[in-house]
Amino acid sequence: MTAVRCIDLCKTYRQGDEDIKALDHVSIEIDQGGFVCLSAPSGGGKTTLLNAIGGLDKPDSGEIYIAGQRIDNLSKGELAELRLRQIGFVFQAFNLIPVLTARENVEFVMQVQGVAASERQKRAVEILEEVGLAGLDDRRPSDMSGGQQQRVAVARAIVSRPALVLADEPTANLDSKTSDGLMELFRALNDHHNTTFVIATHDKRVMSYAKRLVRMLDGRIVEDIEQDAA
Amino acid sequence: MHMFGILLRLAWRNLWRNHRRTLIMLLAIVLGTWAMIFMTALMRGMVSQMVADGISVLPGHVQVHHPDYRDDPSIANLIAISDEELSERFGSSADFLAWATRIRVPAVITSEYESRGVTLLGVDPLQERGLTFVDYDAVEGRFLESADDTGVVIGRKLATTLNTKVGKRIVLMSQDPENEIADRGFRVVGLFDANVQAYEEAYVFAGKATTQKMLRVGDQVSELVVLGDDFRDVEAEYNKTVEFIDGRAEVKRWIELDAYLGTMLSVMDGFVLVWIIVIFLALSFGLVNTLVMAVFERVREIGLMLALGMRPIYILGQIIVESLLLLAIGLAIGTVLAWAAVQPMKDGVDLSIVGEGMEMWGMSSVLYPELLLSDVILANVVVLVLGFLASLSPAWRAAQYEPIEAITKV
Numbered sequence: 131m132t133a134v135r136c137i138d139l140c141k142t143y144r145q146g147d148e149d150i151k152a153l154d155h156v157s158i159e160i161d162q163g164g165f166v167c168l169s170a171p172s173g174g175g176k177t178t179l180l181n182a183i184g185g186l187d188k189p190d191s192g193e194i195y196i197a198g199q200r201i202d203n204l205s206k207g208e209l210a211e212l213r214l215r216q217i218g219f220v221f222q223a224f225n226l227i228p229v230l231t232a233r234e235n236v237e238f239v240m241q242v243q244g245v246a247a248s249e250r251q252k253r254a255v256e257i258l259e260e261v262g263l264a265g266l267d268d269r270r271p272s273d274m275s276g277g278q279q280q281r282v283a284v285a286r287a288i289v290s291r292p293a294l295v296l297a298d299e300p301t302a303n304l305d306s307k308t309s310d311g312l313m314e315l316f317r318a319l320n321d322h323h324n325t326t327f328v329i330a331t332h333d334k335r336v337m338s339y340a341k342r343l344v345r346m347l348d349g350r351i352v353e354d355i356e357q358d359a360a
Numbered sequence: 361m362h363m364f365g366i367l368l369r370l371a372w373r374n375l376w377r378n379h380r381r382t383l384i385m386l387l388a389i390v391l392g393t394w395a396m397i398f399m400t401a402l403m404r405g406m407v408s409q410m411v412a413d414g415i416s417v418l419p420g421h422v423q424v425h426h427p428d429y430r431d432d433p434s435i436a437n438l439i440a441i442s443d444e445e446l447s448e449r450f451g452s453s454a455d456f457l458a459w460a461t462r463i464r465v466p467a468v469i470t471s472e473y474e475s476r477g478v479t480l481l482g483v484d485p486l487q488e489r490g491l492t493f494v495d496y497d498a499v500e501g502r503f504l505e506s507a508d509d510t511g512v513v514i515g516r517k518l519a520t521t522l523n524t525k526v527g528k529r530i531v532l533m534s535q536d537p538e539n540e541i542a543d544r545g546f547r548v549v550g551l552f553d554a555n556v557q558a559y560e561e562a563y564v565f566a567g568k569a570t571t572q573k574m575l576r577v578g579d580q581v582s583e584l585v586v587l588g589d590d591f592r593d594v595e596a597e598y599n600k601t602v603e604f605i606d607g608r609a610e611v612k613r614w615i616e617l618d619a620y621l622g623t624m625l626s627v628m629d630g631f632v633l634v635w636i637i638v639i640f641l642a643l644s645f646g647l648v649n650t651l652v653m654a655v656f657e658r659v660r661e662i663g664l665m666l667a668l669g670m671r672p673i674y675i676l677g678q679i680i681v682e683s684l685l686l687l688a689i690g691l692a693i694g695t696v697l698a699w700a701a702v703q704p705m706k707d708g709v710d711l712s713i714v715g716e717g718m719e720m721w722g723m724s725s726v727l728y729p730e731l732l733l734s735d736v737i738l739a740n741v742v743v744l745v746l747g748f749l750a751s752l753s754p755a756w757r758a759a760q761y762e763p764i765e766a767i768t769k770v
Binding site for chain 2: 181184186187206207210211212213214215217219221225226227228229230234238239241242243244286
């Protein structure tokens with residue numbers, strides 16, 4: 131089954147007097163259970179493609195399908211519902227809600243989904259343990275290190291077992307040991323729950339975990355290879 | 361409903377992210393609420409006192425007259441029911457706080473120096489206690505002792521004008537029903553003081569039976585006055601009086617007899633609303649500014665929540681809940697403070713320093729603040745409703761953010 135299908139996506143940004151082609155006729159298909167890394171130099175279009183797949187940014191042209199449903203023509207509310215139910219996000223910066231504790235941040239998506247309090251608390255504590263943050267449940271983001279915050283963000287992205295996880299430079303602020311732990315967690319979820327991962331990264335260590343490596347340059351896909359993951 | 365918990369939690373914690381700003385805004389709301397409720401209580405007290413004083417001057421809560429009396433308040437227009445019959449009916453009823461029958465006619469009072477036009481009130485002092493504005497115990501000399509009393513009690517100001525005093529004689533002159541001069545000499549037995557000096561000049565009290573004799577009206581009276589428990593609701597007394605009079609005279613509520621006082625009450629209701637809205641408008645600038653700043657500082661978070669799947673309507677809800685929470689805390693504290701401020705003033709505030717100016721408006725120089733539950737509710741509801749409306753603009757703006765633009769905002 132196809133998890134993500136993009137057809138001929140184009141997106142141009144205006145920067146000063148210059149038009150920047152962030153996506154230049156990009157087409158890509160990712161199967162359910164795929165573990166794909168998008169790599170590109172800065173401005174290569176990987177984050178734009180990730181945002182378009184997540185319904186956060188609309189392409190100028192082209193079509194996007196998530197689990198068979200076309201999303202590029204959905205309303206704001208419909209896109210929000212799609213992101214809530216089907217997609218987990220890990221952003222480049224830490225992006226936690228500062229007034230909530232680690233556990234409350236992890237619970238946030240489940241709470242919006244309407245999961246019962248006892249169930250979401252149980253799951254939040256479990257996932258925090260899984261990402262190595264046991265005992266830090268009640269800490270606010272300002273009381274955690276960058277790495278800890280990123281792991282909370284990862285925990286939030288995967289706690290409700292979304293079919294698709296989109297991660298933009300998820301290890302950018304982590305040390306190598308934590309990065310490896312995080313990637314192994316992603317792979318475990320991928321292997322055991324058939325969760326699809328699309329990860330935009332510069333990090334060669336992260337790329338080594340990917341089953342499929344897509345290289346982009348100037349908004350185009352220049353290489354798309356299957357590889358033996360680490 | 362499951363969203364309310366998270367919206368409330370976010371709103372509450374976001375409120376205290378910037379303690380100083382929230383406390384300043386809270387202080388403004390508390391002061392505004394206090395001013396709304398406290399000043400309304402003072403104004404209500406002032407108007408109620410004005411109405412109560414006005415009613416205590418003579419009207420009572422319900423009055424009975426000859427149908428033509430209001431156009432021509434002369435001795436020719438007496439009630440067609442005898443004083444004895446009226447006394448029998450009203451005296452046997454427990455439905456009234458107080459009642460009295462009176463002779464009330466225009467007259468001329470003459471001392472050896474001056475003459476003045478006055479309103480002569482022939483009263484039974486036992487019936488009048490509780491109905492009249494005159495404090496019997498504060499009268500210089502004495503008040504009338506019975507309906508047969510042959511003395512008169514006049515106002516201190518009138519005594520000064522007539523150059524007379526207790527113990528001296530004056531002459532009262534009016535007309536009898538045959539349009540013949542009816543006059544009589546009286547000894548001044550007492551001088552009364554009134555909150556409003558005009559009353560001291562206008563009214564002269566004489567015994568009812570003595571006045572009836574002087575005017576040759578037998579057992580008839582000009583008016584019957586009834587007093588109930590609360591001037592705001594006189595329907596029970598009115599209906600009972602109508603039943604007793606049975607169409608043989610005109611029965612009127614005080615509000616129909618004194619349109620000025622009645623209008624004061626309704627104008628006051630409108631004024632309270634305008635006062636509350638004006639104060640809120642001043643507050644709303646601060647409130648909207650606080651919310652705009654709060655939204656501006658949290659653009660990335662709002663973008664994150666939208667990206668994670670929170671619908672824009674809940675972003676709107678979060679800002680509004682935050683605003684209402686701030687208002688609710690401010691309202692609660694402001695209301696309690698206003699209540700606390702009114703308590704020590706319940707026995708009256710002496711405003712005699714500006715008393716003369718107030719008398720022009722028919723007000724007493726002692727002010728009794730009146731804190732009505734309906735005014736407290738009105739102030740709270742108006743602030744919450746208008747606060748909700750004022751919050752819509754910044755909340756709407758927050759809900760319109762594009763998630764990716766908001767997240768990447770520096």
